[in-house]
Amino acid sequence: MPEGHNGGELMAAAIKRPGWWRGLFGAVAFGAFGFGLVIALRAISDLPLYQTEQTGYPHIIVPAVTAPLGFLWGFGCFDYWLRWAAGMPTIPDDHSQHGAKSWKDYFKFNTDHKVIGVQYVVTTFIFFFLGGLMAMLIRAELAQPGTQIVEASTYNSLFSTHAVLMIFVFVIPVFAGLANYVLPLMIGAPDMAFPRLNALSFWMLPIAGVLFIGSFLCPGGAFDAGWTGYAPLSTGAPLGQSFFNLGVQFAGASSIATALNFLVTIITMRAPGMTFWRMPLLVWANLSTSLLVVAATPFIAGVQFMVLFDRALHTNFFQFAGGGDVISYQHIFWFYSHPAVYIMMLPGFGIISEVISTHARKPIFGYRLMALALIGIVVLSYSVWAHHMFVAGMFSWLRVPMMITTLLIAVPTGIKIFSWLGTLYFGKIHTYSTSMLFALAFIVTFTIGGISGVMLGMVPIDIHVSDTYFIVAHIHFVLFGGSVFTIFAGVYHWFPKMTGRMYDEKLGRVHFWGTLVGTWGTFVPMHWVGMDGMPRRVADYSAQFGDWNLLISAFAFLLGAVQLVFLYNMVVSWRFGPKADANPWRANSIEWQVSSPPPIFNFDEIPRVVGGPYEFGIPGAKHAIMAGEGAEVPAGEKSVVGTGS
Amino acid sequence: MRSVTWGRKASRRRFNRMPAAPMYGRLPIVKMLLVTIALTVVISAVMVPINWNGQGASTAAPKIDHLLNVMIVLSAFVFSLVMVMLFYALWKFKAKPGDESDGEPIHGNTRLEIAWTLIPTVIVLFAGGYSWKVLDDIEEPNSKHLTVSVFSQQYAWSFAYPGKEYAWSEGELHVPVDRQVQFKMHAMDVIHSFWVPEWRIKKDNVPGITTTAIVTPDKEGTYQLVCTELCGFGHATMRATVVVESPAEFNEWVEGLDQKLPEPFMDVLKEESVTDPPALDAGGA
Numbered sequence: 001m002p003e004g005h006n007g008g009e010l011m012a013a014a015i016k017r018p019g020w021w022r023g024l025f026g027a028v029a030f031g032a033f034g035f036g037l038v039i040a041l042r043a044i045s046d047l048p049l050y051q052t053e054q055t056g057y058p059h060i061i062v063p064a065v066t067a068p069l070g071f072l073w074g075f076g077c078f079d080y081w082l083r084w085a086a087g088m089p090t091i092p093d094d095h096s097q098h099g100a101k102s103w104k105d106y107f108k109f110n111t112d113h114k115v116i117g118v119q120y121v122v123t124t125f126i127f128f129f130l131g132g133l134m135a136m137l138i139r140a141e142l143a144q145p146g147t148q149i150v151e152a153s154t155y156n157s158l159f160s161t162h163a164v165l166m167i168f169v170f171v172i173p174v175f176a177g178l179a180n181y182v183l184p185l186m187i188g189a190p191d192m193a194f195p196r197l198n199a200l201s202f203w204m205l206p207i208a209g210v211l212f213i214g215s216f217l218c219p220g221g222a223f224d225a226g227w228t229g230y231a232p233l234s235t236g237a238p239l240g241q242s243f244f245n246l247g248v249q250f251a252g253a254s255s256i257a258t259a260l261n262f263l264v265t266i267i268t269m270r271a272p273g274m275t276f277w278r279m280p281l282l283v284w285a286n287l288s289t290s291l292l293v294v295a296a297t298p299f300i301a302g303v304q305f306m307v308l309f310d311r312a313l314h315t316n317f318f319q320f321a322g323g324g325d326v327i328s329y330q331h332i333f334w335f336y337s338h339p340a341v342y343i344m345m346l347p348g349f350g351i352i353s354e355v356i357s358t359h360a361r362k363p364i365f366g367y368r369l370m371a372l373a374l375i376g377i378v379v380l381s382y383s384v385w386a387h388h389m390f391v392a393g394m395f396s397w398l399r400v401p402m403m404i405t406t407l408l409i410a411v412p413t414g415i416k417i418f419s420w421l422g423t424l425y426f427g428k429i430h431t432y433s434t435s436m437l438f439a440l441a442f443i444v445t446f447t448i449g450g451i452s453g454v455m456l457g458m459v460p461i462d463i464h465v466s467d468t469y470f471i472v473a474h475i476h477f478v479l480f481g482g483s484v485f486t487i488f489a490g491v492y493h494w495f496p497k498m499t500g501r502m503y504d505e506k507l508g509r510v511h512f513w514g515t516l517v518g519t520w521g522t523f524v525p526m527h528w529v530g531m532d533g534m535p536r537r538v539a540d541y542s543a544q545f546g547d548w549n550l551l552i553s554a555f556a557f558l559l560g561a562v563q564l565v566f567l568y569n570m571v572v573s574w575r576f577g578p579k580a581d582a583n584p585w586r587a588n589s590i591e592w593q594v595s596s597p598p599p600i601f602n603f604d605e606i607p608r609v610v611g612g613p614y615e616f617g618i619p620g621a622k623h624a625i626m627a628g629e630g631a632e633v634p635a636g637e638k639s640v641v642g643t644g645s
Numbered sequence: 646m647r648s649v650t651w652g653r654k655a656s657r658r659r660f661n662r663m664p665a666a667p668m669y670g671r672l673p674i675v676k677m678l679l680v681t682i683a684l685t686v687v688i689s690a691v692m693v694p695i696n697w698n699g700q701g702a703s704t705a706a707p708k709i710d711h712l713l714n715v716m717i718v719l720s721a722f723v724f725s726l727v728m729v730m731l732f733y734a735l736w737k738f739k740a741k742p743g744d745e746s747d748g749e750p751i752h753g754n755t756r757l758e759i760a761w762t763l764i765p766t767v768i769v770l771f772a773g774g775y776s777w778k779v780l781d782d783i784e785e786p787n788s789k790h791l792t793v794s795v796f797s798q799q800y801a802w803s804f805a806y807p808g809k810e811y812a813w814s815e816g817e818l819h820v821p822v823d824r825q826v827q828f829k830m831h832a833m834d835v836i837h838s839f840w841v842p843e844w845r846i847k848k849d850n851v852p853g854i855t856t857t858a859i860v861t862p863d864k865e866g867t868y869q870l871v872c873t874e875l876c877g878f879g880h881a882t883m884r885a886t887v888v889v890e891s892p893a894e895f896n897e898w899v900e901g902l903d904q905k906l907p908e909p910f911m912d913v914l915k916e917e918s919v920t921d922p923p924a925l926d927a928g929g930a
Contacts (some may be wrong), residue, residue, distance in 0.1 A: 074734070087823035148828050153878035165853075226875050230772065232852060233835040233876060255721025322653075326836065327851060369762075391838065391847045393856035396784075407769035411762060417727060418761040424734035425672070427748030431739070440731070447727045451720040458716065460709045460783060464698060464845040467838060467873035498758040511919035531697045535873040538881035542869075586745070617747035 003429035004448035004628060030070025035065040039378060050218075051564065055311040057239050060218075068207040076109040077200045088516040099600040108201065111195035113184050114598065116202050118498060120177025121491065123202075124170045125481035127209050129567070131165035134158050136560045143553035145543045156224035156301050157240070163227035167344070168251040169209040171483050175347035176201075176258045178490045179286045183262065183497055185598060186280050188271025188607045188624065193264040197257050207313035211247035215240035220534025226537060228337070231318035231329040236308040245308040252301040255343075259293035262286050264573055271590070271624065273609030278623075280589045280613040281370055285350025289373040290440070292339045292346070292381065300336035303329060327394055334385035342381045344479060346374055348486025349416055353437045355489050356420050356586040358437040360429045363614040365422030366415075373412035373419075390462045406457035413450055418441060427616075433585065434508030438485045441516050446483030449474060452527065467537075475521045488515070489567070496584050500597045501577030507569040511562055518559025520620030525552050586621045589613050603627065652882075668673035677729050684725035689718045702864040702889065703884045705783035709845045719768060783846075784859050790825035793818070796831070796838035796910050797850045800879030802870060805906045813910075814903035818870060819888045821895040831913050838874035841887055847871050849874055864887040 012023035036634050038059045051058055072078065077219070083090045097105070098112040106119055137159050141149045148156065184192055192198045215222040220238025223229070236239050249475055266287050270279070279287075306317040307329070316322030318329045342441055357364045364370055386394060386402040431437060452474040455461050465471065488511075493505050529545045530536070530554075541549070583592040604625035615621035671736035693714050701707055738748070794805040795818075803815045820826050830839055839858060840847040843866075848858035872883035889896070906914070 060896045096900070100721075104816070154876060156875070156880075224878075230836055236835070238754075254870070288691040324853075325851055359744070360748060363750055363752050365751065366758045388930060389851055393849045393851045393854060400773075400780070403776060404770075404773045407773045410769050411765050415758070415762055416764045418757075420726065421734065422753070422757070424731070424738060426751055427734075427738050427741035428744055428746060429735060429738050431735075440735070441660070443727065443731060447724060451724060454772065455713070455716050455720070458772060459717070460705075460712055460714065460776055460845075463847050464709055464842070466847055467840075478816050529696065532699045532885035533871070535840070535881075537875040540881040588664055615750065617750035621750075 006068050015140045018074070018079055020075070020107070022076070023071045023074035025066045026072075026074025027069035029062040030043070030073070031067030033070075035059055038062050055242070057241070057242070058229060058312060060239065060615070061242050061246070061308075061312055064211065068204075068211075068250065070201065071207070072203060073213030076198075077203055080196055081180045084358050091588075095601075109199055110601070111191075111199050113133045113180050113192045113195065113198060114229050114498075114602075116198050117177050117179075119401050120173055120180055120205070121498075123206055124174035125178060127165045127169040127173075129563070130213065131162050131170060132311075132560055132563060134162040135524075136163070136557065138162060139553040139556040141159075141539060141542070142549050143429075143548050144550065147540055150539070151223055152539040153221060154225075155220035156537070157216070159222050160226050160244075161215070161222050164212050164223075165209065166248070166479070167227060167340070168248060169205060169212065169608070171344045171479065171487070172255055172340070173462070174438070175289070175344070176255070176262075178349060178351070178494065179262065179347060179486075182494055182591050183283060183286055184265060184269070184554055185497075185594065185602055186283055186589050187266065187269060187274055189265060189269040190356065190602050190606070192261050193269055194261050198261055199639050201254045201257040201261065204250045204257075208247040208251035208254065211243045211250065212325055215243035215247075218243065228333060229304070229307065230333075231307060231310070231326055233321070234307050235318055242308060242311060244401055245304040245311075248304045249301055252297045255293050256297050256301075259297075260288035262290040263294065269301065271606050271609050273624075275609075276332070276372075277368065278612050279371075280350075281353035281374075282347070284349035284371045284374055285346045285348075285353075285542050287322030288378045289343050291378050292343050296336045296339040296343070298336075299332055302342075303332040303336070306332075306526065327389075327392060330389050330392055331386070334388045335382075338385040338489070339381045340387065341478070342377055344488075345484045346377065347492075348442075348483050349374065351486045351490040351493070352420060352442055354587070354589065355433075355435045355439040355493050356423050357614045357616070358493075358585050359433060359439075360424050360427030361586075361613070361616045362427035363616055364419065365425075366419045367612065367614065369415055370501060372413040372417050376412040377409060380405055380412070385497075386407060387457055387462070390459050391466045400618075405455055407454060410454050410457075417447060418449075422456025432505060433492065434503075434505060434512050435489045436600025437512045438489035438492065438515075439511070441512070442482065442485040443488065445477060445485060445516075445519065449477030449482055452477060462564060465530055467524045467535055468530035469536055472536045473523045473526035475531060476519075476526070481519050481523065485515075485519075488512075491570070494587070494591075495573070495598050497591055497598070500578070500595075501573050501575075502578050502580050502584065503573040503577060504569050507565055511566045511569065512566065513559060514562030518555050518562060522552055522559055582640060586617060590624045590626075593624060677733060679727045681722070681729045683763050684729065685722045687852070688721035688725065692717050692721065698842070698845065700843050701843060701845065702866060702868060703864055704861040704863050706843065706845045708779050708782055712775060716772065719772065723768075731907070733735070740784065768799075773882075786827070786859060787825040787861070790827045790859070791821065791828050791838055792818065792829060792915060794849065794906075795828050795830040795839060796833060796913070797839070797872070797876075797883075798833035798837065799877050800883040802839075802872075802885035803910070804898050805866070806902070809902070809912075810900045811906035811911070812899055813904040814907045817886045817888065819863055819890060819898045820894055822862055822865050822889050823890040824892065825859060828858045828860070830858065831910075832855045833909070833913065835874050835896075836874045837872050837883065840871045840873045841868050842871065843868045847873060865889050865891065 015025050025181055042049055042616055097108065100106055102116050106115060110116065141155055146268055147583040217238040221240055223240040224235065224243040225234040226243060229244060274451060307618050310317050310319060318324045318326055320326055331589040353364055354368065383405040386398050387406040390399050393495065456465065456474060492503065492508060523550050529548045534541050534545045580596040582595050594602065607624040608628050609624045611621055611623050613623050615623060696711065698710055700708060714901060718808060745907050747767055794807060794808050796803045801816060803813060804818045805811045828839065830850040832852045834852065837850045838847060839850060844860045844862065846860045847856050848856050850856060868887040870885040870887050876883065
């Protein structure tokens with residue numbers, strides 16, 4: 001900007017350029033438009049201008065939709081498409097903004113999958129720590145029976161927001177972030193299939209998080225009907241609930257767009273020779289996850305819109321007094337939310353396969369069955385949702401078939417556990433890396449979570465422990481001991497690749513052992529108090545459970561505190577850690593054959609894939625031939641896409 | 646235990662470079678199985694005697710607790726197997742410091758993979774069949790049952806006795822011992838859930854429909870009814886007292902109730918729509 005211009009002109013120029021200033025302008029302008037529209041329509045209709053009944057507030061709900069859209073427009077998410085659609089000359093992307101030269105570049109609309117991957121992971125971990133802070137408050141309140149720190153309705157808001165942050169803006173998108181970074185590299189692609197859609201997907205995510213957290217500012221407090229938001233508790237809840245309904249739309253749209261992107265990328269952009277049976281299992285895992293997301297996520301988006309409409313437009317989807325059906329909410333919700341637990345687990349399975357194979361120096365045991373097990377889980381996961389509803393008063397004959405499918409889904413999951421164990425045999429197991437420690441601990445912890453899952457799948461046991469702390473214990477064993485352990489394994493595994501620096505293994509070990517002890521100490525006793533009669537989602541409980549809860553809280557604080565070691569390790573290592581080699585773990589897959597961090601466009605020349613991804617111990621075997629080393633292809637191995645292997 | 650060849654793909658052209666397939670027989674399979682069984686026995690011996698679900702006070706309780714114990718033994722076996730497999734591998738195949746070589750290129754073993762697909766399938770189908778039987782047992786209706794209407798609202802329970810012209814009790818449920826009770830449940834505002842831990846029975850009360858729970862209390866005493874579905878800020882304290890007593894005491898107590906079911910509750914009762922029907926035709930669960 002030339003000097004001498006006054007502030008007004010500077011401002012005008014800033015608002016013309018896509019970026020934060022125009023984003024802010026867009027948010028304010030679109031928000032004001034939404035607000036004005038509501039007020040104007042109400043004025044024309046002779047209604048009171050502000051409707052502030054509990055579930056109303058249209059003058060806030062409508063701007064809560066339009067302001068984020070205005071921000072996305074201003075930020076530049078739609079510029080290319082809008083110009084193209086309007087027949088204007090598009091600005092050819094010269095890729096000058098690819099890569100991140102300083103930390104500031106991560107705050108821009110960037111279409112580079114590696115930048116987006118880092119944006120995703122950092123953003124989601126911010127939500128992880130916020131959600132964790134809420135967990136600490138929850139455990140502080142539960143350390144003793146009675147009410148000490150927060151009153152009951154605030155408590156309900158806390159556990160609802162904790163769950164929603166962890167599920168919708170941590171676990172689901174952090175996997176998308178990790179895969180965003182490594183998946184195109186793994187399949188030998190220069191980027192994702194739709195880079196602009198990819199950037200848009202990311203920028204919808206902080207909006208969802210802001211809506212969820214912003215609901216604390218609403219009259220009546222944050223949403224407090226649990227992350228499940230069962231009607232009619234949710235349809236009659238204060239304004240905060242509408243922020244949940246809307247936040248889910250942004251998180252869901254982000255999730256769906258990313259899944260489409262992964263599907264197209266995986267199906268069409270694999271390097272020559274990368275047949276389906278040569279894809280690393282992380283790629284298989286994300287293929288399966290994306291299949292789940294595109295088909296299931298629209299259901300939660302739809303059902304949250306229905307709740308919003310019941311609240312704001314007085315439709316009667318779930319209003320029994322108006323002929324609505326209360327239980328149908330749960331059917332639609334769980335038709336998404338059961339597949340969602342696999343959305344939160346399958347990418348982790350992929351990570352564990354990469355880590356274990358690499359650090360055991362062994363090919364994955366039963367690779368094809370591992371891939372087929374993922375597909376089996378995808379198919380079965382659509383037929384088990386009503387196991388969340390065994391006591392909900394649905395048609396009782398629906399329980400037994402749902403029980404059988406629920407129990408059967410343990411079979412492909414068991415295949416994965418046994419195959420990881422088989423991979424260890426006759427290997428050379430290295431445990432110096434924190435990622436491998438988390439992967440091994442995952443096997444143990446997830447086995448426990450799987451076992452309690454099978455028990456919950458059995459109707460008579462479920463009738464007793466449904467909606468008790470047994471459920472809380474189970475979901476934390478599979479989501480914390482399962483998903484979050486795999487996330488840690490993945491973050492440690494690809495940290496050198498993503499940052500070009502090594503992390504501190506000593507601190508990693510402290511984090512690992514603290515997390516392992518904290519997880520078991522926190523969540524094992526929850527099984528016991530649940531079976532013994534303590535319901536979940538309670539701010540207060542009978543005194544007989546006091547000692548156990550104190551113990552649980554103590555371990556929970558350990559678990560929380562030790563995450564700060566992780567935070568310190570990541571931040572300091574990223575800045576000051578020793579430079580990482582291209583391939584510190586001596587892995588085979590393609591992302592490790594390029595520098596750390598990879599070149600801006602990933603590859604000078606697209607690699608050629610000539611073998612499976614885990615050919616450890618086979619003399620001369622290669623997964624891919626990178627640029628400049630093409631000479632030594634063994635005869636007969638020059639396969640192309642589609643020939644199988 | 647007969648030995649099986651590892652490396653099923655050894656015959657394929659692609660893996661011709663592989664060294665000769667290593668033998669499964671190199672693993673101390675028998676010892677590993679013995680340790681697994683020993684560990685299973687130890688875990689079961691510790692866990693089965695513990696009364697996890699607390700005191701039982703209905704005919705369903707021992708059946709559910711027994712099912713749980715069977716599952717504990719099965720789970721202990723699966724868990725022990727995974728632990729023995731994991732820790733043996735970590736002990737036996739841990740790389741020596743400085744060893745940068747690779748493990749043996751074993752890609753799988755078809756027979757083993759089939760085994761760990763089929764055996765768990767059989768185990769879970771057994772668990773499913775057994776659960777189905779228990780479920781049918783505990784929900785078997787009895788023609789001499791007593792019907793009690795349950796009403797839940799934020800944040801209180803009340804009960805009406807249809808056989809006694811809808812005598813109404815707030816916050817206190819009395820039932821006779823050793824007689825099947827069928828609860829017809831109605832929610833007045835949001836979903837609540839009816840749980841008496843000692844009975845092991847839980848069922849949601851859903852606005853607009855009538856749900857049913859069947860229980861046969863078999864121990865006299867005083868218990869607590871707990872709401873287990875989040876229903877608002879008073880959820881944690883939404884409790885009621887449950888008294889199981891002799892039929893004579895029960896009859897006396899009901900006779901002594903001087904309130905009749907209030908009008909709004911009666912309306913709900915009249916409009917009741919049972920959308921939780923029995924099987925489409927007889928014989929289902």
